[in-house]
Amino acid sequence: MTEPLLKVDDLRVAFSTARGELEAIKGVSFEVLPGETLAIVGESGSGKSTIAASLNRLLASNGRISGGSVRFDGAEITTMAERDLNSLRGAQIGLVPQDPMSNLNPMHRIGDQILEVLRAHGAGGENKRQRVVELLEMVGIPDAEQRIDQYPHEFSGGMRQRVLIAMGLACQPRLLIADEPTSALDVTVQRRVLDRLDALTEELGASVILITHDLPLAVERADRVLVMYRGEVVEQGAAKQILEQPKHEYTKRLVEAAPSFMTTSLVEKPAAGAAAGAGAAAGGADADPEPFARVTGLGKSYRIRGQAEPFWAAREVSFTIPRGRTVSIVGESGSGKSTTARVLLGLEDATEGTVEIAGDDISTLKRRELMGIRRKVQPVFQNPFASLDPRYTVAELIEEPLKVHRIGSRAERAKKVGQLLDDVMLAADYGPRYPHQLSGGQRQRVAIARALALDPDLVVLDEAVSALDVLVQAQILELLTDLQRDLGLSYLFISHDLAVVRMISHEVHVMQRGRIVESGTPEQIFEQPQAECTRELLAAIPGLNL
């Protein structure tokens, strides 16, 4: 029996808030063996990041460890003097934080920031600069010798995350805590970064605590998985066992809701003829007699300061959206999928090509006619925290589009708002509440209700479920398919997540660098991917092959 490197016993963490003492961690116990990878999985607010912060006592100022013990290599951390703790942090316990955009100081060179870690612990030997170059090469940054003197803004998101990993591993810690290390990254980049992290920690023999909201990812990457729910551990065990025989109800729901494990589609399969039609439309021909929207040769370019050539965010994009169908566009960030959506919504003008909605080319319409078209195309955006104006109540927000188009009397509008709330399965008493009193999923329901207020034919869902916890995401996807069936809506579904796209789409277009590289039904895309980029996206779905 090996001694555990880290032993957490009945850990309790409390936060003092305006509403009194709040216990965020309610007696959590677990161990990490040397060289082992433990994944802590849970939804937002489950306390998983709080655990990470309490392991090296870096809680927010209103938080404190209120009970239990954390023993690292036999030494008690909860009572350790700050001075001793400082020699442990970084040197013995490395940390890879969540957000690569805010965790590097934009004013300092990359190399200097890593150097700082080495200096703090007197590590790295005589030639520290050489060591920094080695570290950067180790995490897979090409031309490390040159890039060491660059600033964070000259690095992409994935590269910055690699730098953070280099910092976490700089002093060869025995335990590395990675708190959602790849959540801000594209899926394909996520895969590469995690592969690198796996290889490095294995080489160093370090233990890893991987904190994530993504159960499939946890199962794929970890030896053991610990599932948290509302500050408690509901289940822990070997990764495979959690996946195959989840015991706790919550874990079961998590496994069921994970899009990458879901092979059945939520949408009804189109009848045989229509399926052929969809396939043909994807191929470029017009089998559907009257698609609701038709985008032809769409291009959008931006001028970049100091460059003669304009930058094409999207080019030669053509597709149709049949009535009552979901058409998805998948791609990494910067592939042009959101630009395409914005042009369709009329938020940006196309540089070239045409967008026809219900038979009318929108660029030729006059202002008033355009208002009529806008009613038919409504958006739901990604961030549930930014998509609702915090100053208005739910009812006022849903009513607003009706007011803009001067629809109905006050009483009729109120009735419509009630009906819309009902459509998105929110009780009527949510009307007088403010957005900050709602959860992310509830807010997204409000955003959907607002989009439906004008009885649109097409709803543009721009990463509409990406920011939600997996269980909430499943509920919203179900709501969307129900609404589509009942109201005959068309969707343009923009996403980076092929697994989700498979659940909800009739047709899929894969975009890369502003162009559509592949089109087809979800089955075609999943079973016979043609383009290299599609294959990469598929391979990057965590847990797909488990």
Added chain:
Amino acid sequence: MTAAIITQAADAQKPKSRRFTKLMRNGAGAVGLCIVLLIVLLGVLSFFGLMPYDPLAQDASARMQAPSAAHWLGTDQFGRDQLSRVAAGIVNSLMVAVVATVISAVVGIGLGVLAGYLRGVFDVIVGAVSNVLFAFPSLLLALTLASVLARNWFTVSIAVAVVFVPIFIRVARGPVLALREVEYVNAAKATGMGPLAIVWRHILPNISNIVIVQLTLSLSWAVLTEASLSYLGLGTPPPAPSLGSMVLESQTLVTIAPWLLVGPGIALVLLIIGLNLLGDGLSDVLDVTREDR
């Protein structure tokens, strides 16, 4: 759980009264508010002629008297009651400060919000104008304007307002640049809302916190600027009392009648400190990010 939701909803229904309680619990804010209210009260009394003496009434028999029961702050070289004059000076200072701040806020916020929201040529022009205004030392600019314009309290307000316009432009424009890209603004655009409607419904309410704080701080600066102008002889013309000109007048008599300096000096200091503390308190209380988390 249900109870929590109900209390939350109740909180949300009367955010203003909740904010007031929060302000009163905030030490600096409460002290600032009390000081400002006290001084305003003195001004109100004077404005409605409820002070014991007319601030302009001369009394040759009671010249240069030290503070006494009859004249709490003494009398000046013309036998005018100093307390009544201080109160009248407060009215004058506050009137100039409030009018100047309101003018500069309306113009500055209007220009700043539109520049930030519309961008393009309009933004460039507004930016250039505010840069030029910023380039002048503020007192020098006010001095120039005050000496060019006919002298009465309103033109003094205009002079002070011009100094503050670029500050409001900057304060408003910055957050609008971020807000115009926020998803709820895009959602409003997609419903067909026009730019002015979006600015009115979604942009202005969301910068109101910053604006309110800037308003109180500008008020205190305006009081100071008006006092400086009066002290330099370019403020409200005599015989109307102004805190600045009273300090100037008392200066020559400071060895004979030091009490003459005390009244206007303390009133000025208290007013400015009070407004600053209030602004500080408000900025804590109105901080949206703190409130929502």
